[in-house]
Amino acid sequence: MAIAYQALACQANYPEFILSQRYFFNMDICNNPPSPAAMSNKKNFLSINTSLWRFCAAPMLDWSDRHARFFQRLISRHVRLYSEMVTTGALLHGDRARHLDFHPAEHPLALQLGGSDPAQMAACARMGEDWGYDEININVGCPSDRVQNGRFGACLMAEPDLVAACVAAMKAVVRVPVTVKTRLGIDNRDSYEELRAFTAAVAAAGADALIVHARKAWLKGLSPKENREVPPLRPEWVLRLKADFPTLPMVINGGILDLDQARGFLDRLEGVMIGRGIYQNPWLLARVDRDLFGDPRPLPDRHQVLAELIPYLEARMAAGVPLQAMTRHILDLFQGQPGAKRWRRTLSENVHRPGAGIDLVWRAMPPPPAETSVITNLGALDR
Ligand SMILES: Cc1cc2nc3c(=O)[nH]c(=O)nc-3n(C[C@H](O)[C@H](O)[C@H](O)COP(=O)(O)O)c2cc1C
Helix, strand or coil: HHHHHEEEEEEEEHHHHHHHHHHHHHHHHHHHCHHHHHCCCCCHHHHHCCCCCCCEECCCCCCCCCCHHHHHHHHCCCCCEEEEEEEEHHHCCHHHHHHCCCCCCCCCCCEEECCHHHHHHHHHHHHHHHHHHCHHHHHHECCCCCHHHHHCHHHHHHHHHHHHHHHHHHCCCCCCEEEEECCCCCECCCCCCHHHHHHHHHCCCCCEEEEECCEECCCCCCCCCCHCCCCCCCCHHHHHHHHCCCCEEEEEECCCCCCCHHHHHCCCCCCCECCCCHCCCCCHHHHHHHHCCCCCCCCCCHHHHHHHHHHHHHHHHHHCCCHHHCCCCCCCCCCCCCCCCHHHHHHHHHHCCCCCCCCHHHHCHHHCCCHHHHHHHHHHHCC
């Protein structure tokens, strides 16, 4: 009964979710029953266990491009993927297809927008929905100078009413969820009360979820990289925010490096988002489907993933994408495995050479374990 109710509640809001994930979500309830504390609040229980955001790969400029996302999707069917930030200016005046195109296998996929003009944000949200994205996310977390000059990113934490106006304008024109990715605060505007006021404003405007990078940002004096490392993480603030906004789906981000850590949040929050941990160790995704979604299918195999990636590489190369633009995302595929160093070195040293093609990928690949017969056969065919 409870499961049927959850499925209905979910279907009403997010038909795309129900189509792709109902089975596994039900499995998850069976395999990972929520804690009594989480179940004691019925609304929390429903929202936490029907969440679209249970496990997300973070938006990362230059790192979460379509090639990286396609590769990650081959490892996990359930991870929710986020695009790199795309500015409203780039979409309204630039090459839309270049910024928005993706492979259908990437779903569920969110588009992250950078901007602060409500009308432009609405126009771009609409464009994203029409292009097929499953969610539109607003970047209120990036502290770079370029982004500050454009009056968007983390500096918008000082303008909750403007962010709320963007959310409201976007919600008025799209059906997919509109979400906000934010920090705990900026500069000296870093009290919990200010974070709560910001959250209240975006929640009242209709935001469907809040993703919180659980550290503040310094707008002057720290580089974007330092701003991802120096300010201390305060996950307890996100949990407190959840207690203050029990019906607003909340996703925690920042410094999470493995699934045990992720799981530790999942009976109290709707989701976890990981950025660098996935990019630098993509095989972290291999257990996500089974461990966090109860998917009973066999765990993926590195060679199998590569065999599935190769036709994609060939197709994109035929469309003019340099091989190196794609192989840079897969250098850590064999991390910790025999042959990992050779794989990395062979690719990095040769992919720039004229004529480098798919045979280089085959050449770099560590020998498959004997039982991986599909690969052995494929390898024999293609080498
Ligand atoms: C190379 C790089 C680029 C990033 N670009 C974006 C971005 O475009 N939009 C955004 O909201 N956050 C961006 N971030 C921040 C991440 O989304 C994430 O919030 C941050 O890395 C903390 O999570 P982690 O500790 O799991 O990596 C970027 C991070 C990195 C490392």
